[in-house]
Amino acid sequence: MSTGPREDGEVRDLLGAYALDAVDDLERRAVERLVARDPEAAAELAALRATAAELGAASASPAPADLRAAVLAAVAVTPQEGPAPVAGTASAADPRGARAGRRPGARWLVAAAAAAVVALAVPSSIAWQQHERAVVAEQQAARLADLLAEPGTQLVRADVEGGGTAVAVLADDAGLLVAEGLPEPGAGRTYQLWAMRDGVPVPAGLFAPTSGAVQVAAEDYEPGDGLAVSVEPAGGSDQPTTTPVVVLIPG
Amino acid sequence: MAAVARGDQQAFAALYDAVSGPVHGVARAVLRDPHHAAEVTQEVMLEVWRTAVRYDRAQGSVRTWVLTLAHRRAVDRVRAVQAQRDRDQRVLDGEHGRPFDVVSEEVEDAMERTRVRGCLGTLTETQRDAVVLAYYGGRTYREVAEELGAALPTVKSRIRDGLLRLRDCLGVAA
Numbered sequence: 001m002s003t004g005p006r007e008d009g010e011v012r013d014l015l016g017a018y019a020l021d022a023v024d025d026l027e028r029r030a031v032e033r034l035v036a037r038d039p040e041a042a043a044e045l046a047a048l049r050a051t052a053a054e055l056g057a058a059s060a061s062p063a064p065a066d067l068r069a070a071v072l073a074a075v076a077v078t079p080q081e082g083p084a085p086v087a088g089t090a091s092a093a094d095p096r097g098a099r100a101g102r103r104p105g106a107r108w109l110v111a112a113a114a115a116a117v118v119a120l121a122v123p124s125s126i127a128w129q130q131h132e133r134a135v136v137a138e139q140q141a142a143r144l145a146d147l148l149a150e151p152g153t154q155l156v157r158a159d160v161e162g163g164g165t166a167v168a169v170l171a172d173d174a175g176l177l178v179a180e181g182l183p184e185p186g187a188g189r190t191y192q193l194w195a196m197r198d199g200v201p202v203p204a205g206l207f208a209p210t211s212g213a214v215q216v217a218a219e220d221y222e223p224g225d226g227l228a229v230s231v232e233p234a235g236g237s238d239q240p241t242t243t244p245v246v247v248l249i250p251g
Numbered sequence: 252m253a254a255v256a257r258g259d260q261q262a263f264a265a266l267y268d269a270v271s272g273p274v275h276g277v278a279r280a281v282l283r284d285p286h287h288a289a290e291v292t293q294e295v296m297l298e299v300w301r302t303a304v305r306y307d308r309a310q311g312s313v314r315t316w317v318l319t320l321a322h323r324r325a326v327d328r329v330r331a332v333q334a335q336r337d338r339d340q341r342v343l344d345g346e347h348g349r350p351f352d353v354v355s356e357e358v359e360d361a362m363e364r365t366r367v368r369g370c371l372g373t374l375t376e377t378q379r380d381a382v383v384l385a386y387y388g389g390r391t392y393r394e395v396a397e398e399l400g401a402a403l404p405t406v407k408s409r410i411r412d413g414l415l416r417l418r419d420c421l422g423v424a425a
Contacts, residue, residue, distance in 0.1 A: 054423060
């Protein structure tokens with residue numbers, strides 16, 4: 001492929017249109033190649049972009065007031081690209097301590113009570129630092145953002161027994177589990193999601209985290225339900241057969 | 252911005268307060284629909300959070316970076332809406348088929364009392380039309396050429412020369 005002076009000149013003429021997003025995909029790539037190898041073109045593009053930004057800034061108008069809270073809540077559960085930040089401070093409401101030493105049968109209730117303590121009013125700040133590099137698909141982020149923007153949505157956050165952090169996003173029409181840092185469930189075992197309806201776990205689907213991370217909607221969900229997760233034999237169970245690793249009940 | 256890239260949510264909240272108005276303004280100017288504009292604003296701010304490490308100081312200010320993302324998203328949305336409309340063969344109000352002078356007037360209203368407006372006035376009329384249609388109208392330069400009945404190379408130069416003149420007038424540092 002030739003990149004002679006004539007072609008470069010033609011591509012350079014596109015810098016203005018490129019800075020205004022007014023080119024097609026082929027032209028966009030041509031400009032990006034030029035800018036990558038030609039510092040002068042790169043400098044011109046930087047100036048043109050800064051100028052275009054002035055056009056944008058000139059039309060500033062306050063964003064809708066409710067958007068701020070929705071965006072900040074979404075940010076609290078959205079992983080970033082790039083180097084991992086320092087791990088967040090431990091949650092003061094870690095339900096693990098409360099569960100220790102109880103009989104397995106009672107743990108569901110105790111865990112539910114502990115989770116209720118950390119239930120957060122939407123959309124107050126959630127201290128959920130990211131522990132590892134992760135990129136959530138944009139669609140998932142959009143889905144999450146939609147749910148977070150709904151007026152009645154509640155967030156419940158808790159650490160997961162055995163490792164990781166989980167947030168339940170409980171809207172009127174959907175319940176979403178977003179978790180990170182989960183260990184592998186082990187050979188012949190699977191994570192199972194439960195909808196917690198009046199204290200009773202209802203099967204809500206199986207899931208397998210990718211690099212410890214997962215975003216999954218409860219297959220069975222009614223408004224007011226909480227969510228819980230347990231590790232079950234492959235194929236899942238009708239009733240939990242182990243102590244839940246996390247229980248997230250709305251406040 | 253470095254703090255945002257490290258996952259500092261308070262720093263992000265401060266950034267949101269600083270740039271959400273301009274981002275929303277760009278989205279509204281291009282999309283002309285409050286619902287789409289709010290959605291695009293939300294998408295852009297989440298993109299800023301997720302991709303904060305990609306911000307490169309050498310390429311310009313944070314505001315320029317964020318508004319570049321915002322304009323691209325808004326334009327993508329306009330074109331998606333347009334494509335949808337073409338597929339559906341139904342005519343939606345607003346969006347694309349507005350006469351040029353309407354776009355122009357609305358933009359002028361929004362920009363009153365700003366030096367940007369003054370500087371747009373230093374462009375030739377043909378440069379100004381091309382820049383305004385491309386930036387605020389979300390048109391490609393081909394669509395601009397069609398709309399203004401001008402040749403493609405002419406429109407390319409008008410946009411570039413117009414922006415360069417605007418840069419000089421505004422005293423924009425890259």
